[in-house]
Amino acid sequence: MTTGGQAQIGNVDLxxxxxxxxxxxxxxxxxxxxxxxxxxxSQLAPASVTKITRQLIDxxxxxxxxxxxxxxxxxxxxxxxxxxNFQAIGVRLGRYDATVTLFDLSARALVEQHYPLPERSxxxxxxxxxxxxxxxxxxxxxxxxxxxxxSVILPGLVDPDTGMVRYMPHxxxxxxxxxxxxxxxxxxxxxxxxxxxxxxxxxxxxGATQECEDAILVRVHRGTGAGILSNGKVxxxxxxxxxxxxxxxxxPLGERCHCGNFGCLETIAANAAIEQRVRHLIEQGYQxxxxxxxxxxxxxxxxxxxxxxxxxxxxxxxxxxxxxxIAIAINLFxxxxxxIAGEITEAERVLLPAISNCINSQALxxxxxxxxxxCSHLNxxxxxxxxxxxxxxxxxxxxxxxxxxEHTP
Numbered sequence: 001m002t003t004g005g006q007a008q009i010g011n012v013d014l015x016x017x018x019x020x021x022x023x024x025x026x027x028x029x030x031x032x033x034x035x036x037x038x039x040x041x042s043q044l045a046p047a048s049v050t051k052i053t054r055q056l057i058d059x060x061x062x063x064x065x066x067x068x069x070x071x072x073x074x075x076x077x078x079x080x081x082x083x084x085n086f087q088a089i090g091v092r093l094g095r096y097d098a099t100v101t102l103f104d105l106s107a108r109a110l111v112e113q114h115y116p117l118p119e120r121s122x123x124x125x126x127x128x129x130x131x132x133x134x135x136x137x138x139x140x141x142x143x144x145x146x147x148x149x150x151s152v153i154l155p156g157l158v159d160p161d162t163g164m165v166r167y168m169p170h171x172x173x174x175x176x177x178x179x180x181x182x183x184x185x186x187x188x189x190x191x192x193x194x195x196x197x198x199x200x201x202x203x204x205x206x207g208a209t210q211e212c213e214d215a216i217l218v219r220v221h222r223g224t225g226a227g228i229l230s231n232g233k234v235x236x237x238x239x240x241x242x243x244x245x246x247x248x249x250x251x252p253l254g255e256r257c258h259c260g261n262f263g264c265l266e267t268i269a270a271n272a273a274i275e276q277r278v279r280h281l282i283e284q285g286y287q288x289x290x291x292x293x294x295x296x297x298x299x300x301x302x303x304x305x306x307x308x309x310x311x312x313x314x315x316x317x318x319x320x321x322x323x324x325x326i327a328i329a330i331n332l333f334x335x336x337x338x339x340i341a342g343e344i345t346e347a348e349r350v351l352l353p354a355i356s357n358c359i360n361s362q363a364l365x366x367x368x369x370x371x372x373x374x375c376s377h378l379n380x381x382x383x384x385x386x387x388x389x390x391x392x393x394x395x396x397x398x399x400x401x402x403x404x405x406e407h408t409p
Contacts, residue, residue: 013401019044020404021397023052024061024081028395032065032078053079055404060085081105085145086403089133090386092195093117093154095170095222098129100136101383102143107206107391109382111140122173130185137186149399150182151191151386153198155222160236163192169223189399191389197234197243198385199378200227203339205391207378212336216329218245218322219380220342224266228333235333246270248325268321271297271343278314286310301346315347316354323358330363330371341376348375 022042027033030041039049056062063082083105092099096118102111115132119125133150156168163179182190200209200217209215209229217227224246228235235242246266247259254263255273267273278295282288288310290303303311326338338359344351356373363371378384393399 017397017401019048020052020055020400021395023049024056024397024400025395027053027056027062027079028081031062031080033080034076034078036076038079059404061400061403083108086148087145088149088151088387088390089136089147090383090390091129091133091150091152092381092383092386093129093152095155098132099381099383100133101387102136102140103383103387103390105391105394107384107387109384110143111136112382113139120171122171122176125171126176126178126181130181133182133186147188148403149189149191149390149393150186151193151389152178152182153193153195153383153386153389155195158192158194160193163190165192189393189402191386191393193386193389194227195385196225197227197236198388199341199376199380200229200339201234201392202378202384202388203227203376204229204232205388206384207376208339208374209337214333214335215337215339216326216333216335217339217341217376218326218329220269220318220322220340220344221271221380224269224322224325226329228329229335230333245325245329248328250321250324265321265325269318269325269344274300274314274318274344277317278310281310281314297343298346301344304347304350311347312350315344315350318344319351319354320358322351323355324362326355326373327359327362327368330359330367334367335371338371338373339376340373341378341380345375 022044023038026038026041035046035049035053039046042049053062060082062079065078065080086105088103090101090103096116098115098117100113100115101109103109113136117125117128117132119128154165154168157166159166165173165176165178167173178192179190196217196219199219203209203215203217212229213232215229219225226243226245228243247257247261247264249261249263250265250268251263255267256262257264257267275295275297278290278300279292282290282292282295288303289308290299290311300311300314304315352373359368359373390399
């Protein structure tokens with residue numbers, strides 16, 4: 001009896017979450033919208049829609065606005081989401097620093113600060129990160145309204161269900177329960193996710209793939225990674241981690257990768273590899289306006305965009321190898337759009353044609369036709385990917401129900 005009763009309670013809570021999320025999503029994505037339209041599109045009973053919208057209004061999550069024009073009966077009142085009174089903190093944890101941002105629910109960045117975090121152990125990094133967030137909250141007191149969540153994204157392997165950090169590329173971690181540590185310190189709902197997959201989600205909510213259900217984001221930075229959107233959700237593998245496009249072998253005779261293989265994409269399409277190749281070619285006597293001292297990724301991209309032959313050749317070389325790996329991903333996932341992110345997009349006029357030419361020769365014709373390959377307009381160095389995890393929790397109802405006070409621990 002006890003087990004059955006608990007299951008019944010759990011099912012009731014789940015139904016509330018699903019129905020509440022359905023209503024909130026429609027208002028968020030299609031508002032101003034009337035209750036009648038919500039009932040029609042959600043296929044919920046009008047009485048259920050009325051009850052849910054009343055709860056959302058009482059909590060301040062939505063509000064009524066100007067009435068819609070009459071279609072013959074009583075004029076319908078429109079509803080929109082209320083985003084200004086609720087805020088979340090997003091953190092992008094890099095290898096040596098953290099970007100901490102205060103967002104409202106419209107994804108508008110209100111305050112942003114950068115904190116150096118050179119710590120090289122799990123314990124010291126955890127303490128420094130929590131202290132940085134605490135300092136940020138204190139510094140934002142005059143702008144704070146209702147803080148509802150904290151979200152952290154980072155490089156490495158993260159359990160998407162528990163927020164447990166299993167691996168990071170620059171320090172040893174041992175089942176780092178970062179979500180628990182955040183919730184214990186700040187008493188707020190917390191999320192932890194992988195940086196690139198979270199960026200793919202941010203593109204879906206706020207960027208280039210808003211109209212897509214299936215898309216691929218490829219980011220070139222210290223390494224090369226991908227986030228895959230499938231049916232409007234981030235695609236996850238058996239252990240919650242996929243998209244290691246940087247370890248597709250594109251040159252069997254190439255450089256040795258840190259993973260132990262040879263010729264991985266990451267040995268060619270990563271900022272350090274690009275800078276090293278340009279520096280090596282200059283030292284061998286190839287002509288360029290760049291010098292060994294000035295060939296960082298930004299200078300290389302600017303030079304390529306201005307027609308520097310050496311910089312252009314290197315960016316095209318990277319683009320061709322990126323195109324090889326992306327063509328494989330296209331053949332596997334058949335996306336509606338491919339998005340490229342990272343500093344290398346500063347040379348998009350040279351980069352994108354090289355990628356597209358390779359896709360056109362190696363991807364299936366049916367998959368590559370009318371397939372846009374575009375550069376991200378989101379700042380991949382920002383914490384917008386962290387906020388995307390908060391946005392998802394509002395839209396799927398998990399955080400929403402918590403705010404409504406109907407969540408059962």
